[in-house]
Amino acid sequence: METREAIRTRRSVHDYTDEEVTRDEIRRIIDDIRWSPSSYNLQPWEFVVVDDQEGQEELREAAYGQEHVTDASAVVLVFGNLDRGAYAERVFRDQARKGYSSDERAEELIERMEDEQPEGNEEWAVGSSTIAATTFMYAAWDRGIATCPMGGWEADAVCETVGAPETWYPVLMMTVGYPDTDGTEWERERKIRRSTDGILSFGEVGGGE
Amino acid sequence: METREAIRTRRSVHDYTDEEVTRDEIRRIIDDIRWSPSSYNLQPWEFVVVDDQEGQEELREAAYGQEHVTDASAVVLVFGNLDRGAYAERVFRDQARKGYSSDERAEELIERMEDEQPEGNEEWAVGSSTIAATTFMYAAWDRGIATCPMGGWEADAVCETVGAPETWYPVLMMTVGYPDTDGTEWERERKIRRSTDGILSFGEVGGGE
Numbered sequence: 337m338e339t340r341e342a343i344r345t346r347r348s349v350h351d352y353t354d355e356e357v358t359r360d361e362i363r364r365i366i367d368d369i370r371w372s373p374s375s376y377n378l379q380p381w382e383f384v385v386v387d388d389q390e391g392q393e394e395l396r397e398a399a400y401g402q403e404h405v406t407d408a409s410a411v412v413l414v415f416g417n418l419d420r421g422a423y424a425e426r427v428f429r430d431q432a433r434k435g436y437s438s439d440e441r442a443e444e445l446i447e448r449m450e451d452e453q454p455e456g457n458e459e460w461a462v463g464s465s466t467i468a469a470t471t472f473m474y475a476a477w478d479r480g481i482a483t484c485p486m487g488g489w490e491a492d493a494v495c496e497t498v499g500a501p502e503t504w505y506p507v508l509m510m511t512v513g514y515p516d517t518d519g520t521e522w523e524r525e526r527k528i529r530r531s532t533d534g535i536l537s538f539g540e541v542g543g544g545e
Numbered sequence: 546m547e548t549r550e551a552i553r554t555r556r557s558v559h560d561y562t563d564e565e566v567t568r569d570e571i572r573r574i575i576d577d578i579r580w581s582p583s584s585y586n587l588q589p590w591e592f593v594v595v596d597d598q599e600g601q602e603e604l605r606e607a608a609y610g611q612e613h614v615t616d617a618s619a620v621v622l623v624f625g626n627l628d629r630g631a632y633a634e635r636v637f638r639d640q641a642r643k644g645y646s647s648d649e650r651a652e653e654l655i656e657r658m659e660d661e662q663p664e665g666n667e668e669w670a671v672g673s674s675t676i677a678a679t680t681f682m683y684a685a686w687d688r689g690i691a692t693c694p695m696g697g698w699e700a701d702a703v704c705e706t707v708g709a710p711e712t713w714y715p716v717l718m719m720t721v722g723y724p725d726t727d728g729t730e731w732e733r734e735r736k737i738r739r740s741t742d743g744i745l746s747f748g749e750v751g752g753g754e
Binding site: 337338339340341342343344346347348359362363366367368369370371372373375376377379381382383384385386387388391423426427430431434435436458459460462463466467469470471473474475477478485486487488497498499500501504507508521524525527528529530531532535536537538539540541 | 546547548549550551552553555556557568571572575576577578579580581582584585586588590591592593594595596597600632635636639640643644645667668669671672675676678679680682683684686687694695696697706707708709710713716717730733734736737738739740741744745746747748749750
């Protein structure tokens, strides 16, 4: 699918067919999202996919009973790794080896990331992981697989369900599956969008309407 | 460009040609990102594009002197609107009109959003706006326009440069322009990426290596 078509036609889906999204399909999507950008190339995203009945029921409870959590083929949990040192050594040595920085700079950054738990670290984790999660939505839709990113779930219960370590900050839950387009929400006119002129100003803020 | 090609070939660019990215091109990109998903469809993203020399110089100072801020054709600032009520009325009445909810539910949600400044609102703004910002990166790259999302800038100085209101939370700065591929960073081997198996586990956390 053309990029612009993917962007313009992707919509959040609550109604799924019974067709399973295979683990191989999920792997292929993750193989695409690996190329998402991140600050310092630290790639602090972690994906856990829950595709068994019991797990999805637990997550549905954590999501205040939202039905599509169990109706969907799988649920994708996206975490941001708060430990900036987790992949620092590999990432910075790679950059030095390929000429992006010097060995000295690499050493300095490895040390800094391993020490650092700076203010605003949660926001950093949310921002970085959301880039990867958004890429997931388009890479999935390109294969005809719909997603529904969800607010409204209990973070502690979600972390417990999958055994997330302390340093994994839960960022997004999304259901995935093939859309059921027959007699469902799909047939409704799409929801309104703000206008381009409302979203965009040049030079300085010109109002958000 | 095919979606997967856009995802896999997009890379952050610091070196740009002198060719200008026109305001019409920027508008067309924003016209695509309008379709990004958001919780309740609240679309709390605000884009300010700075494309004049003076503005870009101010932003470069706010970004600790990073050269590509003035070398780029333009700088895109993405804000998250902390005021959940800003577009609530239009959005929820639309949903009721199209059968997504009842009129009563719409009224209830409009009232709740206008009152609400819940805990975690900044994170919500960061997450939502990052979805739109990521869409921007792919919609731009699809047109051959490169982006470089940047960490490392002073939020207050950025807000002051463009006159952002108190309720606009600064989320991302990115430079945009046509990539200069000749004798630049572009020729280097791309930076390492984590493996699919390292990013992904099924059912429960299986380690992040």
